[in-house]
Amino acid sequence: MTDTNTLLALFKDVDPAAEAVERLRSMGVRDNQVDIISGIPLLETALGRPKKHTNVARLALGGAGAGFLLGLFLAYGTPYLFTVHVGGQPVYPIPPGIILVFEMAMLGLMGTAFLGVFLESNFPAYHPLKYIPEVSDGKIAVLFECPALEQEKFVQAMQALGAESVGTVEARQL
Amino acid sequence: MLATVKALFRPAAHSEEHEDPAEHLLLDARPRGEMNDMVMDSMHATSWKFWTVTMFLILTVLVCLVTAWGYMIAEGLGVAGVNQPEYWGIFLVNTVFWIGISHAGTFVSALLRVLKAEFRRPFTRAAELMTTFGLIQAGLSIFMHLGRVWLVYWMVPYPNERGLWPDFHSPLMWDFLAISTYLLASTMYLFLPLIPDLAMARDHSTGWRKIFYRILSMGFRGSESEWTHLKTAMNIFAFAILPVMFSVHTIVAWDFAMAIRPGWSSTIFGPYFVVGALHSGLAAVTMVLFIISRTMKNMKYFIRPEHFDGLGKLMLMITMTWGYFFFNDYIVEWYGGDTIARTLQKFLETGPLAWMFFLMLICNFAIPILTLWNKKLRRTPWVMFVIGLIINIGMWLERYIIIPGSLSINRMPFTWRIYFPRVEVFLTIGTFALFLLLYMLASRLIPLVPVWEVQEGQLAHSLSKFGKTRVATKAEIE
Amino acid sequence: MTSSIFQTSAEVEGKWGMLIDQDLCMGCQACVTACAMENNLSFVGEADAGYGRGMAWIRTERFWNGTYPNISTGYQPMLCQQCGHAPCEPVCPVFASVHSESEQTNVQVYNRCIGTRYCANNCPYQVREFNWLDFPRPVPLNNQFNPDVTVRRRGVMEKCTFCIQRIRRVEDLAHSENRDVLDGEVQPACAQACPASAIVFGRIDDPNSQVSRLAHNNRGYIMLEELGTLPRVTYLKGGSGHAGNS
Numbered sequence: 084m085t086d087t088n089t090l091l092a093l094f095k096d097v098d099p100a101a102e103a104v105e106r107l108r109s110m111g112v113r114d115n116q117v118d119i120i121s122g123i124p125l126l127e128t129a130l131g132r133p134k135k136h137t138n139v140a141r142l143a144l145g146g147a148g149a150g151f152l153l154g155l156f157l158a159y160g161t162p163y164l165f166t167v168h169v170g171g172q173p174v175y176p177i178p179p180g181i182i183l184v185f186e187m188a189m190l191g192l193m194g195t196a197f198l199g200v201f202l203e204s205n206f207p208a209y210h211p212l213k214y215i216p217e218v219s220d221g222k223i224a225v226l227f228e229c230p231a232l233e234q235e236k237f238v239q240a241m242q243a244l245g246a247e248s249v250g251t252v253e254a255r256q257l
Numbered sequence: 258m259l260a261t262v263k264a265l266f267r268p269a270a271h272s273e274e275h276e277d278p279a280e281h282l283l284l285d286a287r288p289r290g291e292m293n294d295m296v297m298d299s300m301h302a303t304s305w306k307f308w309t310v311t312m313f314l315i316l317t318v319l320v321c322l323v324t325a326w327g328y329m330i331a332e333g334l335g336v337a338g339v340n341q342p343e344y345w346g347i348f349l350v351n352t353v354f355w356i357g358i359s360h361a362g363t364f365v366s367a368l369l370r371v372l373k374a375e376f377r378r379p380f381t382r383a384a385e386l387m388t389t390f391g392l393i394q395a396g397l398s399i400f401m402h403l404g405r406v407w408l409v410y411w412m413v414p415y416p417n418e419r420g421l422w423p424d425f426h427s428p429l430m431w432d433f434l435a436i437s438t439y440l441l442a443s444t445m446y447l448f449l450p451l452i453p454d455l456a457m458a459r460d461h462s463t464g465w466r467k468i469f470y471r472i473l474s475m476g477f478r479g480s481e482s483e484w485t486h487l488k489t490a491m492n493i494f495a496f497a498i499l500p501v502m503f504s505v506h507t508i509v510a511w512d513f514a515m516a517i518r519p520g521w522s523s524t525i526f527g528p529y530f531v532v533g534a535l536h537s538g539l540a541a542v543t544m545v546l547f548i549i550s551r552t553m554k555n556m557k558y559f560i561r562p563e564h565f566d567g568l569g570k571l572m573l574m575i576t577m578t579w580g581y582f583f584f585n586d587y588i589v590e591w592y593g594g595d596t597i598a599r600t601l602q603k604f605l606e607t608g609p610l611a612w613m614f615f616l617m618l619i620c621n622f623a624i625p626i627l628t629l630w631n632k633k634l635r636r637t638p639w640v641m642f643v644i645g646l647i648i649n650i651g652m653w654l655e656r657y658i659i660i661p662g663s664l665s666i667n668r669m670p671f672t673w674r675i676y677f678p679r680v681e682v683f684l685t686i687g688t689f690a691l692f693l694l695l696y697m698l699a700s701r702l703i704p705l706v707p708v709w710e711v712q713e714g715q716l717a718h719s720l721s722k723f724g725k726t727r728v729a730t731k732a733e734i735e
Numbered sequence: 736m737t738s739s740i741f742q743t744s745a746e747v748e749g750k751w752g753m754l755i756d757q758d759l760c761m762g763c764q765a766c767v768t769a770c771a772m773e774n775n776l777s778f779v780g781e782a783d784a785g786y787g788r789g790m791a792w793i794r795t796e797r798f799w800n801g802t803y804p805n806i807s808t809g810y811q812p813m814l815c816q817q818c819g820h821a822p823c824e825p826v827c828p829v830f831a832s833v834h835s836e837s838e839q840t841n842v843q844v845y846n847r848c849i850g851t852r853y854c855a856n857n858c859p860y861q862v863r864e865f866n867w868l869d870f871p872r873p874v875p876l877n878n879q880f881n882p883d884v885t886v887r888r889r890g891v892m893e894k895c896t897f898c899i900q901r902i903r904r905v906e907d908l909a910h911s912e913n914r915d916v917l918d919g920e921v922q923p924a925c926a927q928a929c930p931a932s933a934i935v936f937g938r939i940d941d942p943n944s945q946v947s948r949l950a951h952n953n954r955g956y957i958m959l960e961e962l963g964t965l966p967r968v969t970y971l972k973g974g975s976g977h978a979g980n981s
Contacts, residue, residue: 118480118481119480119481120478120479120480120481121479121484122289122453122457122479122709122712123709123712123713123716124484124485124487124488124713124735125481125484125734126734126735127481129734132481135481135482135485136485137482137485137486137489139486139489139490139493140489140493143490143493157414157425157434158425161414161422161423161425162422162425164420164422165420165421165422167424167830167833168746168833168834168836169424169426169821169824169825169827169830169832169833169834170426170820170821170822170823170824170825170826170834171742171746171819171820171821171824171965172426172824172825176425176426179425179426179431180425182431182435182504182508183425183431183434185500185504186431186434186435186438186501186504187434187438189438189442189497189500189501189504190437190438190441190442192493192497193441193442193445193446193493193494193497193498193501194441194442194445196489196490196493196494196497197445197448197449197490197494199486199490200449200486200487200490201475203482203486204477204482204483204486204487205476206475206476206477207472207475207476208475208476209471209472209475209476210476212476212478214478216460218460218478218479219289219293219453219456219457219460219461219479220288220289220290220293220460221288221289221290221712226480257456257459257471257474257476257478332868332889333866333867333868333869333889333890334850334865334867334868334889334890335783335788335867335868335889336868339852339867340786340787340788340867341787341788341789341855341861341864341865342787342856342861343787344852344855344856344865345852345856402851402852403849403850403851403890404848404849404850404851404852404865404866404889404890404891404892405848405849405850405890405891406849406850408849409849411829411847411849412828412829412849421830421847422830423828423829423830424825424827424828424829424830426825426826427825427826427827427828427853428826428853429826429828429851429853430828433828512853515826516822516826516853516856516857517822517857517859517962518856518857664856667859667861668859668860668959669796669813669859669860669861671794671796671797671798671811671813672787672861674786674787677786
């Protein structure tokens with residue numbers, strides 16, 4: 084097992100970054116060894132990257148179901164647990180139940196979508212992470228793993244494509 | 258001044274929009290680093306004027322809100338102006354008003370995002386902050402009107418040793434759940450697109466600010482997976498929060514429509530209130546944007562006449578919709594001939610509140626309809642601020658007419674009475690002061706402009722040749 | 736009698752009911768006074784009463800009929816109608832306004848009330864009173880509290896209970912004596928005090944009780960009948976045969 088280093092190449096624009104990704108692929112770096120860090124969301128296809136998979140939508144759907152059940156409990160479970168007669172209205176009313184079920188389902192949907200972002204991204208992440216602050220100024224950082232012995236080759240390849248800076252990156256406290 | 262007014266009414270040249278592409282924010286791209294610095298700068302720049310206003314607001318909140326409310330809790334609601342038959346007075350007016358204001362944020366942020374209206378980009382966060390702070394004022398106003406506010410937690414459905422649950426037959430319980438859902442949802446929707454900007458602020462700050470932003474940004478870096486999760490959630494929110502927004506104000510309207518009072522028991526109240534909320538909300542957004550762009554450093558770059566123009570067109574459309582719903586409600590009762598409903602209408606039009614009724618129509622309908630069709634007026638920020646203020650005054654009066662105004666007339670003529678507010682005046686001033694105070698503090702802690710969204714938009718827009726002219730084109734890079 | 740698919744027949748028919756003869760009423764307000772004494776009502780003072788803060792559970796409404804010089808006064812005692820289909824009940828968020836199964840009246844649970852006042856807004860008869868302030872009792876009336884009735888503090892709704900404490904007392908007495916409650920044995924304070932005997936109280940599910948027999952009079956009408964609230968109070972008003980509000 085050869086030693087791998089993590090390098091970070093900083094680019095100013097989408098085009099050189101996309102070319103860099105392609106060059107890395109041709110130099111034998113696998114897709115899952117490359118990560119792109121950017122200040123705005125970039126289309127994966129713009130950089131020639133495979134689409135990233137997210138579970139947020141599925142979690143949100145599950146949350147909507149949980150909210151649906153909570154709404155049903157509030158509307159029909161609570162009057163069952165403690166029955167009180169009011170105003171000639173049915174004890175288990177349908178129209179108010181619809182309102183409650185809707186609201187709780189939406190709350191579940193959005194609440195779990197929100198928490199899903201945290202869960203999927205491992206937020207909050209206060210431990211040291213591989214990062215470069217120039218990214219928030221609009222630069223695109225290509226993070227990749229390369230064999231330690233061939234580091235020079237990769238650095239030169241990135242610089243040839245117009246990288247503003249190339250170097251090893253250590254995890255740092257953000 | 259005269260020259261300005263004259264200039265406002267000169268017919269606009271058609272080619273004006275294409276004359277200066279740099280007028281458009283999304284075509285006037287600057288390096289991201291520069292925009293970041295502008296936003297950070299506007300947060301840090303606090304002049305003595307800022308602190309004076311803040312101190313004044315804190316004082317107003319302490320006197321008008323905290324002290325007056327404490328006095329009311331200690332003495333009872335008798336120090337307010339509510340009585341029989343106006344059991345609900347200005348507290349409810351304020352509640353409905355603030356919930357209406359809060360709809361603006363969601364409308365601007367979610368609906369415009371769903372419709373891909375690009376002009377929303379610089380002010381979604383300013384509007385979303387209005388939502389959260391407006392809902393806080395609405396919550397305070399509804400707590401104020403309770404007779405035993407220290408027991409308000411009984412409205413929360415929690416298991417207790419008595420086995421008691423709240424009554425879900427009651428529109429107030431639907432209200433409670435709906436407003437809680439909306440508050441949580443809009444705060445989450447405010448926070449999600451804020452994370453990348455907090456990360457940017459973290460990278461550009463030192464000292465206590467850096468610690469603050471580091472904690473809040475939770476280690477966001479901008480990696481592919483992080484953006485994917487974030488964008489998926491934001492899309493879900495944008496679509497999901499719209500029905501919640503519509504349902505919340507409909508449910509608030511049902512507090513009145515479910516009652517069997519004349520003037521309240523109207524089937525059109527649901528959509529009527531939603532449109533009314535959008536009306537006052539958009540007007541409030543316009544006011545806030547004017548204040549931000551005139552008082553905060555560098556904001557003139559982000560908030561431009563084109564944004565007031567876009568909002569103005571929406572406001573015109575909503576004005577017409579509001580007029581439609583108001584007339585629908587009015588003519589059905591006018592024509593139907595139900596004695597008590599007609600008595601109420603006559604009371605509102607010719608009684609002691611008649612000035613309020615007609616002022617409401619002038620402010621809500623006449624003035625916007627007569628001014629917002631004019632492009633020059635729409636593109637003049639101070640004019641839009643004034644129109645927004647007029648609309649908000651009109652909408653507050655509309656809720657006054659509906660709540661304490663309509664409650665004066667009921668089926669028992671022996672109990673008819675006029676409502677005179679007492680301590681509510683102080684408490685109203687207090688909620689406005691608290692809203693402004695929260696907003697001012699937030700403007701110094703939270704980057705008001707979502708810079709990453711602005712850059713995203715600027716990357717997507719470019720000028721291209723179309724015949725003899727150059728037009729803006731938008732690339733679908735999202 | 737209108738029926739509803741959501742209600743039991745007992746709830747539709749009712750149990751305890753009242754009859755008020757407006758032709759006998761002369762507006763002396765003895766009922767108002769007696770009710771205030773019986774139920775520990777607060778004294779709000781002239782200014783607050785004039786501004787609509789009065790606590791009277793029963794009020795005598797006075798209407799002028801005709802034009803000068805042919806004016807007559809009509810009196811309308813108005814109290815909680817204990818509706819079978821009460822609009823004040825479903826709107827309370829905390830179940831403080833509920834239907835009593837044993838008396839078939841509407842009961843206000845003071846301890847549960849958080850003071851949203853939705854019930855008061857929804858009452859078409861406007862008979863619900865709210866404790867706006869804690870009013871001090873003028874001396875020596877601070878010594879005159881009915882021990883059978885609680886004292887309400889500021890922030891809760893209250894209203895006529897058909898003197899439920901008297902109903903319960905008589906029922907307990909009858910039960911201990913192993914007999915049924917006699918017709919006319921339960922007298923709410925207002926009925927007891929009326930010098931004109933204009934208020935009659937009893938079991939409306941018993942066709943032989945005085946209140947049931949009198950209610951079938953052709954002068955009888957239900958207040959705001961079109962709303963379908965199923966009130967337990969019948970009004971008698973005769974002469975030119977006009978029904979509803981005067």
